[in-house]
Amino acid sequence: SAVISQKxxxxxxxRGTSLTIQCQVDSQVTMMFWYRQQPGQSLTLIATAxxxxxxxxxxxxxxxxxxxxxxxxxxxxxxxxNLSPEDSSIYLCSVWASGVGQYFGAGxxxxxx
Amino acid sequence: xxxxxxxxxxxxxxxKEDVTLDCVYETRDxxxxxxxxxxxxxxxxxxxxxxxSFDEQNEISGRYSWNFQKSTSSFNFTITASQVVDSxxxxxxxxESQAGTALIFGKGTTLSVSS
Numbered sequence: 284s285a286v287i288s289q290k291x292x293x294x295x296x297x298r299g300t301s302l303t304i305q306c307q308v309d310s311q312v313t314m315m316f317w318y319r320q321q322p323g324q325s326l327t328l329i330a331t332a333x334x335x336x337x338x339x340x341x342x343x344x345x346x347x348x349x350x351x352x353x354x355x356x357x358x359x360x361x362x363x364x365n366l367s368p369e370d371s372s373i374y375l376c377s378v379w380a381s382g383v384g385q386y387f388g389a390g391x392x393x394x395x396x
Numbered sequence: 397x398x399x400x401x402x403x404x405x406x407x408x409x410x411x412k413e414d415v416t417l418d419c420v421y422e423t424r425d426x427x428x429x430x431x432x433x434x435x436x437x438x439x440x441x442x443x444x445x446x447x448x449s450f451d452e453q454n455e456i457s458g459r460y461s462w463n464f465q466k467s468t469s470s471f472n473f474t475i476t477a478s479q480v481v482d483s484x485x486x487x488x489x490x491x492e493s494q495a496g497t498a499l500i501f502g503k504g505t506t507l508s509v510s511s
Contacts, residue, residue, distance in 0.1 A: 385446075389440040
């Protein structure tokens with residue numbers, strides 16, 4: 284399995300500000316994934332982050348709103364920019380542990396006022 | 397198109413009852429992976445099982461069991477003798493083509509177990 288540390292676990296932010304979420308993995312992984320879970324909903328993939336290249340975004344998600352960094356094989360950040368109440372969600376990072384499955388961080392609960 | 401359907405939105409049972417959570421998937425790939433996750437009120441996603449498309453053997457882990465049937469594109473999850481701690485949202489998910497790709501999630505089934 285993979286141990287994923289995600290920070291912060293929760294935050295309350297003001298409209299118009301930004302929040303950066305960090306994801307640290309205890310082993311090197313090629314791809315990291317960022318998901319959003321809106322209240323009462325399922326998980327939706329935001330983007331896939333490969334080390335050394337730009338993230339690949341899913342339809343409906345853009346880099347200006349959700350910039351992602353992937354400086355090395357164990358770390359990634361997701362920034363949610365220009366926050367609005369509609370951005371209130373749980374944000375989760377995940378990695379694929381070879382031969383086992385896909386593991387998720389504990390998530391970041393974001394509330395936007 | 398790839399799709400995961402969990403038709404049961406909410407299920408309520410009394411402790412010690414058996415309960416089955418249904419999952420139906422759609423994919424054009426011959427190689428794919430199916431997953432079940434548990435999301436308790438704390439919000440974290442707990443990995444329960446992964447099954448690849450070439451392994452149709454049913455799996456049992458304690459009170460949990462999974463029935464994978466390619467003929468009906470289903471991957472159902474049964475909890476035997478349910479307990480209050482089983483109360484959570486359960487997600488079925490699909491990963492296509494090969495290991496290492498992103499997951500497509502069903503909408504989830506909320507299981508409530510009362511004492």
